[in-house]
Amino acid sequence: MSEEEKLERIMTEVFLLDEAGFRWDLRQNEVATWDSMGTVSLAAAIRSELGVELSLMELAGLHSFADVKERLRLKGINCGN
Amino acid sequence: MRLITAETSGRANATLKSVWEDGETFAVVSARSGVANSWITMQLDGLPGGLETGHFVLLTSGTTGHPKLVVGQRERAKHLVSVLHELQECEPVRETIVTLPLTYCYAFVNQWLWAHVYGRRLLCTNGLARPGELRATLEGADRSMLCLVGAQVPLLLEYFQKSVFPGVIRVHFAGGRFPQEHLTGLRRMFPEAAVFNNYGCAEAMPRLSLRRAEQAVTAQHIGWPLPGVELRTDEEGRLLFRSRYGAVAVLEKTSWALVTPSDWVPTGDLGVLGDDGHWELAGRYGEVFKRHGEKVSLARILPAIRDHWRGEAEYFRTNDGSGEPGYILVLAPEPTATEVRQLLKEIGARFVRSQWPLAVVSVGVIPLLVNGKVDRQQLASGSFRKTHWTQHLL
Numbered sequence: 001m002s003e004e005e006k007l008e009r010i011m012t013e014v015f016l017l018d019e020a021g022f023r024w025d026l027r028q029n030e031v032a033t034w035d036s037m038g039t040v041s042l043a044a045a046i047r048s049e050l051g052v053e054l055s056l057m058e059l060a061g062l063h064s065f066a067d068v069k070e071r072l073r074l075k076g077i078n079c080g081n
Numbered sequence: 082m083r084l085i086t087a088e089t090s091g092r093a094n095a096t097l098k099s100v101w102e103d104g105e106t107f108a109v110v111s112a113r114s115g116v117a118n119s120w121i122t123m124q125l126d127g128l129p130g131g132l133e134t135g136h137f138v139l140l141t142s143g144t145t146g147h148p149k150l151v152v153g154q155r156e157r158a159k160h161l162v163s164v165l166h167e168l169q170e171c172e173p174v175r176e177t178i179v180t181l182p183l184t185y186c187y188a189f190v191n192q193w194l195w196a197h198v199y200g201r202r203l204l205c206t207n208g209l210a211r212p213g214e215l216r217a218t219l220e221g222a223d224r225s226m227l228c229l230v231g232a233q234v235p236l237l238l239e240y241f242q243k244s245v246f247p248g249v250i251r252v253h254f255a256g257g258r259f260p261q262e263h264l265t266g267l268r269r270m271f272p273e274a275a276v277f278n279n280y281g282c283a284e285a286m287p288r289l290s291l292r293r294a295e296q297a298v299t300a301q302h303i304g305w306p307l308p309g310v311e312l313r314t315d316e317e318g319r320l321l322f323r324s325r326y327g328a329v330a331v332l333e334k335t336s337w338a339l340v341t342p343s344d345w346v347p348t349g350d351l352g353v354l355g356d357d358g359h360w361e362l363a364g365r366y367g368e369v370f371k372r373h374g375e376k377v378s379l380a381r382i383l384p385a386i387r388d389h390w391r392g393e394a395e396y397f398r399t400n401d402g403s404g405e406p407g408y409i410l411v412l413a414p415e416p417t418a419t420e421v422r423q424l425l426k427e428i429g430a431r432f433v434r435s436q437w438p439l440a441v442v443s444v445g446v447i448p449l450l451v452n453g454k455v456d457r458q459q460l461a462s463g464s465f466r467k468t469h470w471t472q473h474l475l
Binding site: 010013014015016017018019032033035037038040041042043044045048 | 422429433437474
């Protein structure tokens with residue numbers, strides 16, 4: 001499984017999304033289950049499954065799935081464009 | 082003081098007749114209770130003074146799942162039986178069919194003691210463990226009363242799908258959620274029967290309230306308190322009772338506590354008083370808790386989950402890694418991956434994250450105690466669970 005596929009799986013599990021409805025351009029305000037605890041859960045999942053630690057500042061800056069992907073790319077995780 | 086352990090209801094019946102007349106206080110427990118006789122005997126040796134005669138002792142699991150002994154007074158129990166005989170209109174009933182252990186307070190009082198006091202026949206069966214035997218008994222029933230727990234109904238309807246048993250004229254439910262959604266099937270199977278929802282607990286010995294099935298459309302409606310019973314809730318909605326028929330002493334862990342007439346005793350349930358004096362259950366004490374400051378009511382969440390799941394759904398309580406209270410959702414039988422995704426989607430759509438399960442696991446069959454209630458301790462300890470989804474938590 002590629003890193004991008006892993007990240008997509010993490011997102012769908014953390015936010016209880018339908019795989020068919022998943023899009024990388026989804027924003028936080030379009031995902032009903034993405035609240036503050038959801039952000040914490042996302043950080044925990046990324047840490048345990050991708051081995052990447054995200055700081056509070058970094059977490060605060062994540063407002064879309066694309067943001068998450070870009071933040072991980074900057075940390076050396078190749079999640080595609 | 083005598084300890085009676087019984088393998089089957091039939092064997093318990095034979096011994097109960099002689100000890101009841103004897104007058105000496107006795108304890109009757111199932112041989113398969115899992116509790117050592119030596120522990121029971123030790124506790125009985127410490128029974129408070131004045132209870133050595135005229136009483137009886139039963140074993141229950143209690144709200145914590147730990148063994149608990151409850152002491153009933155025989156005269157109180159006989160008085161309750163006469164109240165129930167009238168309210169449940171039992172005069173036409175000639176016999177009662179036993180499908181639950183007689184060591185269970187519900188079967189002991191509603192069936193064994195009732196049959197003994199009113200001189201009716203007691204027909205002991207092994208319940209759904211031997212469906213052929215039960216079927217034969219039901220087919221031969223003549224103005225019978227049947228006492229069941231809700232957990233037995235799915236199997237009953239499956240085993241005896243197209244059967245009709247006109248000889249059963251009273252069907253009682255107690256010891257768990259009233260099977261409201263199965264009423265149509267039950268009425269088809271028992272066309273001549275009046276169906277009752279009985280509510281109570283072992284400490285009440287066991288009856289607190291009663292209603293006929295047609296008096297309500299929700300399982301939570303438990304009817305009106307019996308004469309001689311008072312119900313109230315505390316500031317947290319916990320349902321408490323005082324009863325002239327209830328236990329006079331209770332042992333939890335290792336200490337005996339006498340129950341006085343002025344004591345309010347916890348039922349283990351949450352309750353709400355209705356406008357016309359009826360009561361409704363709002364869950365079990367442990368089913369309402371706070372997670373991250375948000376109220377979590379499993380009594381509200383589980384029915385919503387069950388509406389979207391073809392099998393059975395139960396839970397057990399646990400804390401997450403940071404000590405925050407939560408619960409694990411247990412499904413039976415094993416769901417497909419698609420079913421898990423669908424269920425999670427429904428959960429996400431209906432409930433905030435703090436109300437989500439910590440994990441979704443499955444078992445082949447939900448384990449039950451001998452009284453038909455869910456064995457949550459076994460659910461929590463079972464290594465046979467398969468995990469389908471977990472919340473990611475720091």
